[in-house]
Amino acid sequence: MLYTYRQLRGERYSRRTIDTLVAAGTLRRAGRFFASRSExxxxxxxxxxxxxxxxxxxxxxxxxxxxxxxxxxxxxxxxxxxxxxxxxxxxxxxxxxxxxxxxxxxxxxxxxxxxxxxxxxxxxxxxxxxxxxxxxxxxxxxxxxxxxxxxxxxxxxxSAESGTESKVRLYFQLRNIPVRAQVEIPGVGRVDLLVGRRWIVELDSRAHHTGESGYEYDRERDGCALQLGYFTTRLTHTMVFGQWGQTQTRLAQITASRQHLLPPERWIRSRRA
Incomplete structure (x- = not known):
């Protein structure tokens, strides 16, 4: 936290009390301001x-x-x-x-x-x-x-729940590619992004989806989605920030195929034909 001298005096801290807090390290001088120890x-x-x-x-x-x-x-x-x-x-x-x-x-x-x-x-x-x-x-x-x-x-x-989600959603929106965030799909659950009619894009952060149980859960969801006519792309933090050029190329190739625009039920019928 940062404070002005006026704020501290407004909280009824006397000049002597402020000097004592600074001497004890509870407050630190930061130019014309005061900072808490945690700043x-x-x-x-x-x-x-x-x-x-x-x-x-x-x-x-x-x-x-x-x-x-x-x-x-x-x-x-x-x-x-x-x-x-x-x-x-x-x-x-x-x-x-x-x-x-x-x-x-x-x-x-x-x-x-x-x-x-x-x-x-x-x-x-x-x-x-x-x-x-x-x-x-x-x-x-x-x-x-x-x-x-x-x-x-x-x-x-x-509505975005992470920085990776924001960046990828905005990428699609700037190209007038239909995309919705945090969509609930029956039989699959809530997904980060649904692009077009059937393309699920999941954004895996560095802090999640790394354990064995998380990996198995994600793949099970992907399998359920595929059975319902959806397909899934998973992007990591590194792919969105450290390898963004390569990731853009990959996303562009998928949108160029126009497979994301096909309704899920129509894809299922085409597979059965």
Whole structure:
């Protein structure tokens, strides 16, 4: 947590009490602000340098889903040096917000000129899902960002359950390929994405589906889906982020076949014929 001096005094902390908490390490000075012991050292160090965390650094601070990235992303004042290891996002005369770390709305606006548009969409989906961003704020952001990012943000949704799901869903939507998220299919259960009429796309995170029981369960579901006329593609975190070029090619090949547009029952009849 981060606090201003005014906030601490508003909580009836005296100046002496604040100094005592700092001396004990319960609070840490972070430039003109105070940080709790649990606050990320990256954020504290940036504030000590007179910089304002934004983009991916601010997103992690707020607990949003974040695509892979490196460096500490900051906004600064013109006379404040930005280390080479940091990612600078420009300069400001007066920071536009009360708290020193960019809000979800502001960090998304900054990310629009730093990240791939699909990665900006991941941040927007996460902020909407967590209730940290409202549709009215998103409307304002759409009017201030480059067109490729605006196309993504127009399709932002609070329904996504992971960053991998957001990225793949947006990939299909930007190509006008029919896709629905979190669809309940009788006899199969809820699936991450249903593309067209019969193509199930499941997004396996690094934390799930890795054990033997999970592997067996997933394959059993895939078999049930196939019997009902669906086919399944499973994408891992690495395939969506580390091997995205190869994954796009694979997805494009499947959509080019148009097999996803065939109704499941029609596919079953064709197999019986």
């Amino acid at each position: 990320d050292d990256v954020v504290v160090e940036a504030l000590r340098r007179g910089l304002r965390p934004t983009c991916l650094t601010a997103a992690e601070h707020h607990g949003l889903w974040i695509p892979p990235g490196s460096g500490t992303h900051v906004h600064g004042r013109r006379r404040v040096d930005v280390p080479d290891s940091y990612v600078g996002h420009g300069w400001h005369r007066v920071w536009p917000e009360d708290l020193p770390v960019a809000s979800p709305a502001l960090l998304i606006e900054h990310a629009a000129r730093c990240l791939d548009p699909l990665d900006v969409g991941i941040l927007a989906d996460s902020a909407l899902r967590q209730g940290r961003l409202h549709e009215s704020q998103l409307d304002v952001i759409r009017g201030a960002v480059p067109r490729p990012v605006r196309r993504v943000l127009t399709r932002a949704s609070a």
